[in-house]
Amino acid sequence: MDSESVEAPATGDAKEPAWRQRAVSRSLNAARSRAEQRVQRFLDAAFELIDEKGTTDFTIQEVIDRSKQSLRGFYQYFHGKDELLLALFEDSMLESAIDLREAVAEETEPLARLRACAIRLHEWCEPADSTRKRGAHNRRPISEFSVQLAVAHPERVKAAIEPVSRLLLELVGEAATAKTISVADTRQAAALVQQIVMYSWFGNRLISDPKMRLTAEQTWEFCLRGLGA
Amino acid sequence: MDSESVEAPATGDAKEPAWRQRAVSRSLNAARSRAEQRVQRFLDAAFELIDEKGTTDFTIQEVIDRSKQSLRGFYQYFHGKDELLLALFEDSMLESAIDLREAVAEETEPLARLRACAIRLHEWCEPADSTRKRGAHNRRPISEFSVQLAVAHPERVKAAIEPVSRLLLELVGEAATAKTISVADTRQAAALVQQIVMYSWFGNRLISDPKMRLTAEQTWEFCLRGLGA
DNA sequence: TCGGAAGTGAGAACACCACTCTCCCATTTC
């Protein structure tokens, strides 16, 4: 945890996730694809464990056993457990961003696009079992752990969320230029929407009665007015 | 962590914090005041350590040494480290609520009262060193840890926040009946305000540039519009 | 004053887990 300067990804293609580049770059001399496969096996094993246990409280040993790899191999690709969780989180966010862009593409009006993004993002971050697609991973434990990561490694988390942040910023910008909302600063407005939508699950945790919990729609309504629509 | 049913505080006076009753009730037969003193020494020691280290990553041993008490005594009053942190959090929230009510009392207009509460609450939850009173404890580490507690013990955290929640609900209710805001459900509106204000520090963590971070005023502005003022 | 019960202190011991290190074997490379 000392001066861990980010290694420059000299040969990376820009579409590659950042953490993947970082993890793989350590063994760049060897076959790159093989290394990526190994990394992916760790990730798959961790996802499975999270799905089964419903929490991120798995042990490294379990990941090793599940992935049929060695402890040594694990620490060759990940500096520690946090980095593995960070990778999972980054993976999740990347997948979310792709899905969100699909949802947004179905709308044309700026406000409708923003709304679609917010609603879908809410579903991603507070996955009810009913809305979760079959075969998809359970994102809730990762969502929950992300707050701890945000305290310990804010820069990393910020970078991981970036694809979603960028999309939200674009949409808020669109809506602002179309005059359908009126905000002083699009960046701050986007940041607020992001936080409210992504972490409303947190507030809901503190409400006992399920009937009283905030839905995606209600959260969006609040944001909508906050944006001065 | 098995079936830990909350013991009914049969003889408690209602102004006593819940956790204190719980911790003390285990040795109710003995002198109550002495037990409370001992509990308080643990709390003081923990607060000191948090202030010095700027984090909740102290060890139980450090609390023992600092408070000049025994490990056994610690586990006699607290079921574990989480319960100690919970107690600190509950203490903080209680103190906040008192301070917030003072701030609110200086205003008469419903909306001004709500605003005063929101601004002050924001200062409590994201304590800049400049606004922190001399001699007061550093609340940020506890704020940060509270998100973990909320994941692990939502009911406890909910109970701890309750004094603040109640105040917010009252104020939102006042403003709603005065027609200065228009919300469908006061409970949900209050919950939203609470979450946005109390945890905006979290979103700010993900913003590198200090100039871009959301201030109490800006957060309040957003809430204000969200409330349909 | 005596004696037992409860309370308390000191710290050893245990459990768990992230992380490191060493050994050894397989595959590749020259």
Place this chain on the structure above:
DNA sequence: GAAATGGGAGAGTGGTGTTCTCACTTCCGA
């Protein structure tokens, strides 16, 4: 064929929360 590199297996280390043991003190009723 020898050397080097990579990787698997697993013992070992360190830190920390938690429990347990035992001896000492205090309190209270007989």
